[in-house]
Amino acid sequence: MAEFDQPPLSQPEPQPTGFARGLSGAAVLAALALAAAAAPLMADGSALHRLDADPVAAALLDGRGSLSFALLAAVLGGALGIGWALLAGLAGTLVGKGAERRIVIAAQRMAGWPLALLVPLAGGLLGQVWLLALVTALTAAPAVAALAHAELSVLMRAEFLTAARAAALPEREVLRRHLIPNLMRPLLAAGTLALPRVLAAESFASLLGLGLPPTLGSWGASVGLAARLGDPVAFAPPALLLALALWAACAIADGVAAGVRKP
Amino acid sequence: MNHIAAKPAPVETEALTLMLGDRVLLDRASLRVERGQVLAVTGGAGSGKTALLGALAGRPPAGVDVAGGVRIDGHLLIAQGGRLAPRRPLALQVAEVVGHHLGLDLRGALRRMADGLDRMGVPPAARRFDLPPEQLPDSLRWACLFAMAAAVGPAVLLVDAPAAGLDPTVRLRLLHRLADWARADGVALILAGRPEDGVAGPADHVLALRRGRLLPPIPLRAGPLEPLEPPGTARLHARGVGMSYPLAPGPRGEARSLAVLHGIDLDLRTGETLVLLGETGSAKATLARSLLCLPPPTAGTVVWMGRDLMAAATPPAAGEEPNHGGLRRARRDLQPLFPDPAASFDPAMTVGTQLALVLENLRPDIAADRRDHRIDEALEEAGLRPEAALRWPAALTAAEAAHAGLARAILSEPRVLVADEPAAGLSAEERERFLDTLMAVRDRRRLSLILATERYGEGLRDAHRGIVMLAGRVVESADAGTLRTAPLHPYSRAMLAASLGGRPALEGDAPSAFGQPAGCPLRRRCPLAREFCAQAVPELEEVASGHHVACHYWDTPAEE
Numbered sequence: 001m002a003e004f005d006q007p008p009l010s011q012p013e014p015q016p017t018g019f020a021r022g023l024s025g026a027a028v029l030a031a032l033a034l035a036a037a038a039a040p041l042m043a044d045g046s047a048l049h050r051l052d053a054d055p056v057a058a059a060l061l062d063g064r065g066s067l068s069f070a071l072l073a074a075v076l077g078g079a080l081g082i083g084w085a086l087l088a089g090l091a092g093t094l095v096g097k098g099a100e101r102r103i104v105i106a107a108q109r110m111a112g113w114p115l116a117l118l119v120p121l122a123g124g125l126l127g128q129v130w131l132l133a134l135v136t137a138l139t140a141a142p143a144v145a146a147l148a149h150a151e152l153s154v155l156m157r158a159e160f161l162t163a164a165r166a167a168a169l170p171e172r173e174v175l176r177r178h179l180i181p182n183l184m185r186p187l188l189a190a191g192t193l194a195l196p197r198v199l200a201a202e203s204f205a206s207l208l209g210l211g212l213p214p215t216l217g218s219w220g221a222s223v224g225l226a227a228r229l230g231d232p233v234a235f236a237p238p239a240l241l242l243a244l245a246l247w248a249a250c251a252i253a254d255g256v257a258a259g260v261r262k263p
Numbered sequence: 264m265n266h267i268a269a270k271p272a273p274v275e276t277e278a279l280t281l282m283l284g285d286r287v288l289l290d291r292a293s294l295r296v297e298r299g300q301v302l303a304v305t306g307g308a309g310s311g312k313t314a315l316l317g318a319l320a321g322r323p324p325a326g327v328d329v330a331g332g333v334r335i336d337g338h339l340l341i342a343q344g345g346r347l348a349p350r351r352p353l354a355l356q357v358a359e360v361v362g363h364h365l366g367l368d369l370r371g372a373l374r375r376m377a378d379g380l381d382r383m384g385v386p387p388a389a390r391r392f393d394l395p396p397e398q399l400p401d402s403l404r405w406a407c408l409f410a411m412a413a414a415v416g417p418a419v420l421l422v423d424a425p426a427a428g429l430d431p432t433v434r435l436r437l438l439h440r441l442a443d444w445a446r447a448d449g450v451a452l453i454l455a456g457r458p459e460d461g462v463a464g465p466a467d468h469v470l471a472l473r474r475g476r477l478l479p480p481i482p483l484r485a486g487p488l489e490p491l492e493p494p495g496t497a498r499l500h501a502r503g504v505g506m507s508y509p510l511a512p513g514p515r516g517e518a519r520s521l522a523v524l525h526g527i528d529l530d531l532r533t534g535e536t537l538v539l540l541g542e543t544g545s546a547k548a549t550l551a552r553s554l555l556c557l558p559p560p561t562a563g564t565v566v567w568m569g570r571d572l573m574a575a576a577t578p579p580a581a582g583e584e585p586n587h588g589g590l591r592r593a594r595r596d597l598q599p600l601f602p603d604p605a606a607s608f609d610p611a612m613t614v615g616t617q618l619a620l621v622l623e624n625l626r627p628d629i630a631a632d633r634r635d636h637r638i639d640e641a642l643e644e645a646g647l648r649p650e651a652a653l654r655w656p657a658a659l660t661a662a663e664a665a666h667a668g669l670a671r672a673i674l675s676e677p678r679v680l681v682a683d684e685p686a687a688g689l690s691a692e693e694r695e696r697f698l699d700t701l702m703a704v705r706d707r708r709r710l711s712l713i714l715a716t717e718r719y720g721e722g723l724r725d726a727h728r729g730i731v732m733l734a735g736r737v738v739e740s741a742d743a744g745t746l747r748t749a750p751l752h753p754y755s756r757a758m759l760a761a762s763l764g765g766r767p768a769l770e771g772d773a774p775s776a777f778g779q780p781a782g783c784p785l786r787r788r789c790p791l792a793r794e795f796c797a798q799a800v801p802e803l804e805e806v807a808s809g810h811h812v813a814c815h816y817w818d819t820p821a822e823e
Contacts, residue, residue, distance in 0.1 A: 034724075078756065134500075157601060158606065158607040159601055159607045160607050160608055160609045160610075161522035162557055162599075162601070162607070163599070163601065163607040163608070163671070164609070164620075165557055166555065166557055166594060166599050167588055167594065167620065167621040167624050167625055168591040168595070168624055168625060169620070169624055173624075176618065177609075178609050178611075180611075181609075181611045182609065182610065182611050225590065
């Protein structure tokens with residue numbers, strides 16, 4: 001029986017640093033969401049009017065609009081991006097490598113365009129929230145698709161798939177037993193990239209007054225309004241909460257990506 | 264006072280002790296290296312070679328405590344991998360070091376560098392050092408670093424893992440050049456590296472760093488563990504196996520492809536061990552995979568026990584029933600060993616689950632409740648404890664992963680193992696242990712074995728027959744004894760020389776797959792090359808019974 005003495009000189013790999021950040025980001029975002037959900041309770045049970053409420057409660061109320069819209073658009077954008085990458089992979093298997101390359105290059109090019117400018121345009125022209133969510137999702141999708149496809153193509157070349165084929169596993173089983181379980185986390189990591197992007201795009205549009213309708217409330221809209229009125233007390237809470245939420249969303253995306261990366 | 268006292272040696276240590284935490288890396292070593300002497304220090308991964316060089320240079324790595332006395336003259340340390348900035352032009356980086364040591368300006372430093380490059384045998388046409396290191400081949404980077412040392416001219420040169428990762432023939436050529444320079448200029452040269460890196464070849468003295476001591480190295484096993492049994496009849500036949508990869512279409516839309524394997528014929532008999540020898544770009548790994556049809560080759564046929572493997576492995580046309588039975592039967596008999604065993608395990612499943620999956624798929628005749636027992640047996644035979652089945656692939660060391668890969672390969676009770684550099688990532692002792700296990704398994708099960716490797720001596724040691732490959736072609740094939748003692752092709756001779764630590768008679772680097780010269784692929788490096796070599800690719804001809812050579816001038820001495 002073999003023994004393996006002689007431990008290597010190098011120290012074991014430390015926990016990826018992104019992990020702790022991701023965890024704290026998730027905690028901060030959860031706390032923000034809870035606080036925003038509990039904000040109406042701060043108004044003694046009666047209906048709360050945003051303009052005469054105290055600035056912190058008003059900012060938390062705005063968070064309901066911002067966060068729920070961001071969540072909706074991020075889920076849509078993540079799904080669109082992942083679908084885009086999977087479509088490219090499928091085209092590569094069924095049609096040819098050329099088709100796959102064209103689809104991915106389109107995503108990579110579009111990820112470099114200033115697509116966030118489409119959001120205020122859509123906010124001004126369309127007016128409906130679900131259409132705005134769709135457009136916001138589309139602005140985040142190319143970046144997600146490029147990342148997801150990179151992960152997908154790394155996995156498709158993995159040696160353990162060859163090992164599975166050497167064990168005469170049919171392609172269907174290779175897909176079910178090896179490909180899908182190993183694909184879940186990288187794709188999820190690519191999908192979470194959409195969250196900070198859509199939150200930033202929506203806040204930018206609302207700041208210009210071309211984002212979410214005023215009835216929903218949004219941090220960006222409140223910041224813009226306070227800046228126009230020159231009211232520092234009304235300006236600070238939504239601006240700080242928005243910055244915090246953006247940091248948390250970025251930290252989550254980083255953390256999930258760091259968890260996927262192999263040492 | 265004695266005025267003609269002998270000068271002290273440039274490197275002397277007195278009871279040098281190195282500690283990493285509470286682990287002793289080096290225990291009271293006394294070392295003395297004279298001028299013009301070449302010392303090689305070998306040792307496995309983590310044995311403390313880098314720490315020793317760092318301590319000699321006065322800069323031990325963080326966390327290493329040094330005790331004892333070190334006396335060293337003006338020295339230069341070339342660190343592992345050369346430590347070059349990837350994006351700055353190489354000439355600038357090197358000239359800065361030379362200029363710093365000699366107090367020269369850039370122009371003067373570059374002129375000194377040119378002299379150094381001459382001494383390292385880099386032809387002026389190959390000096391593309393205005394490129395950043397990441398765009399240069401490794402061999403040129405190392406030649407440039409060695410030339411830097413020659414330009415600086417220190418009293419002591421310390422080199423950590425020199426030319427590691429290069430092909431053996433290229434590595435030994437560079438190391439011999441460096442050693443020649445050190446001897447001629449009276450420089451004390453210390454080379455540290457793993458035993459398999461060939462640093463021992465050009466050295467005057469070799470010390471192995473083992474369990475905290477500097478000891479003479481243990482010679483490696485030269486012959487087979489047990490006498491080899493004569494092989495039986497041929498079962499695996501490959502005829503005209505070729506592989507080409509599609510490239511992007513040309514300017515007029517014509518399809519283009521890159522052929523990496525050119526019509527290989529091969530027969531493997533039962534119980535025979537056939538070793539495929541070749542360096543980077545020889546397509547030995549491609550051939551190994553083509554024999555397994557993973558993926559199937561683009562030309563030729565592979566027949567296992569009368570059944571055409573390629574027909575079974577190609578996906579059936581629409582409407583046809585896939586021939587799973589035939590392929591499964593062949594897969595059960597032919598099992599691969601992968602060059603990176605850790606990557607050949609799915610990180611999302613334990614080792615045992617994956618082995619069970621293999622067994623379920625390839626041996627449906629074994630009842631489900633007997634599978635665990637079979638897996639335990641295979642793991643023990645491969646040199647692991649049965650508990651290894653419960654571990655995740657990420658928790659295995661490289662050596663354990665290699666043994667687990669062997670366990671997976673023998674699980675289905677195959678008849679042939681096709682191993683592509685199965686111990687590539689392992690070092691010295693681990694490597695020997697793994698190869699011994701592999702050979703013991705082979706002998707016990709009477710397996711046929713195809714072993715692809717770049718280590719000439721080690722590969723032929725346990726083999727019946729060898730095939731030397733170069734740029735996708737067979738250049739020499741003979742029984743192992745002939746190849747070990749008297750190969751005829753210049754490339755085989757160079758590989759033999761490199762494996763013995765000698766000076767290979769080949770110049771320059773192997774050409775890239777995209778820039779193969781016309782005619783013989785070796786002609787730009789070959790000492791026997793003449794004009795005719797550019798005109799025709801040499802065919803394999805039989806020069807003795809069972810001995811084939813593909814060279815126009817194998818029987819002609821080199822031209823002066």
